[in-house]
Amino acid sequence: MHGMAQKGVRRFGRVNWQGLATLCAREVRRFLAVWTQTLLAPLVTAGLFLLIFTIAIGPRRGDVMGVSFTAFIAPGILMMTVIQNAFANASSSIVIGKVQGNIVDTLMPPLSAGELVLGYLAGAIGRGLFVAVAIFAGLALFLGIVPVHPFLALCYVVIGSALMGALGICAGVYANKFDQMAAITNFIVTPLAFLSGTFYSVEALPDGLRQITHANPVFYLIDGMRYAVLGVSDSAPLLGLAVSITSVVVISLIALGLFARGTRLKA
Numbered sequence: 001m002h003g004m005a006q007k008g009v010r011r012f013g014r015v016n017w018q019g020l021a022t023l024c025a026r027e028v029r030r031f032l033a034v035w036t037q038t039l040l041a042p043l044v045t046a047g048l049f050l051l052i053f054t055i056a057i058g059p060r061r062g063d064v065m066g067v068s069f070t071a072f073i074a075p076g077i078l079m080m081t082v083i084q085n086a087f088a089n090a091s092s093s094i095v096i097g098k099v100q101g102n103i104v105d106t107l108m109p110p111l112s113a114g115e116l117v118l119g120y121l122a123g124a125i126g127r128g129l130f131v132a133v134a135i136f137a138g139l140a141l142f143l144g145i146v147p148v149h150p151f152l153a154l155c156y157v158v159i160g161s162a163l164m165g166a167l168g169i170c171a172g173v174y175a176n177k178f179d180q181m182a183a184i185t186n187f188i189v190t191p192l193a194f195l196s197g198t199f200y201s202v203e204a205l206p207d208g209l210r211q212i213t214h215a216n217p218v219f220y221l222i223d224g225m226r227y228a229v230l231g232v233s234d235s236a237p238l239l240g241l242a243v244s245i246t247s248v249v250v251i252s253l254i255a256l257g258l259f260a261r262g263t264r265l266k267a
């Protein structure tokens with residue numbers, strides 16, 4: 001476990017760039033090797049969500065915040081899909097390694113806790129970007145929806161993937177079995193994603209539920225992506241960006257602490 005917390009000067013220098021690049025490449029190759037599950041399936045799922053809600057609610061719903069209901073939910077579905085896949089990428093990598101008993105192959109090399117976190121985050125962000133590009137292409141091709149602020153949309157994809165990737169690291173470290181991972185996904189990640197204004201404007205909620213929603217960091221990701229794509233939002237864009245970045249830093253520091261201590265990782 002010497003790679004988890006290095007003391008003194010390592011022969012690789014302050015940062016083991018080669019080791020970090022290798023871990024990043026491994027995490028990216030993991031989801032590219034099964035692209036039909038990790039990239040194609042999310043695209044199909046996002047398309048089905050959009051189709052079903054449009055058919056079931058769209059004709060009767062009318063405009064929301066000055067745009068059609070289909071256009072309104074499209075950025076939320078995009079971001080929801082991105083963050084769910086980013087979370088799954090980081091968490092599954094760690095849990096599979098623990099279940100198969102080969103997590104030691106990641107922990108034993110001379111990689112610091114920070115380098116391990118960055119490596120897993122790279123995979124989560126990479127998968128989030130691939131999924132986002134595919135969905136953006138579909139929105140442009142079939143709905144004619146093109147981001148009003150493309151650079152901001154890219155920033156939110158990266159920030160959202162980093163946030164949920166860091167949360168996925170924490171969940172993966174905690175879970176020792178797949179059923180524990182499934183419980184975290186079902187009872188924490190899915191509610192955070194669905195109760196974040198993806199399919200509705202929070203202004204339509206009662207005061208109590210509105211306040212709860214504003215305490216959900218995923219709400220700011222959804223709302224920020226909506227602003228980046230459509231130019232409309234429920235909250236101030238700068239506030240959403242600040243909350244999202246702060247959330248990434250906080251969760252990443254927690255993940256860093258877990259790796260540094262070897263929590264639920266040491267045999």
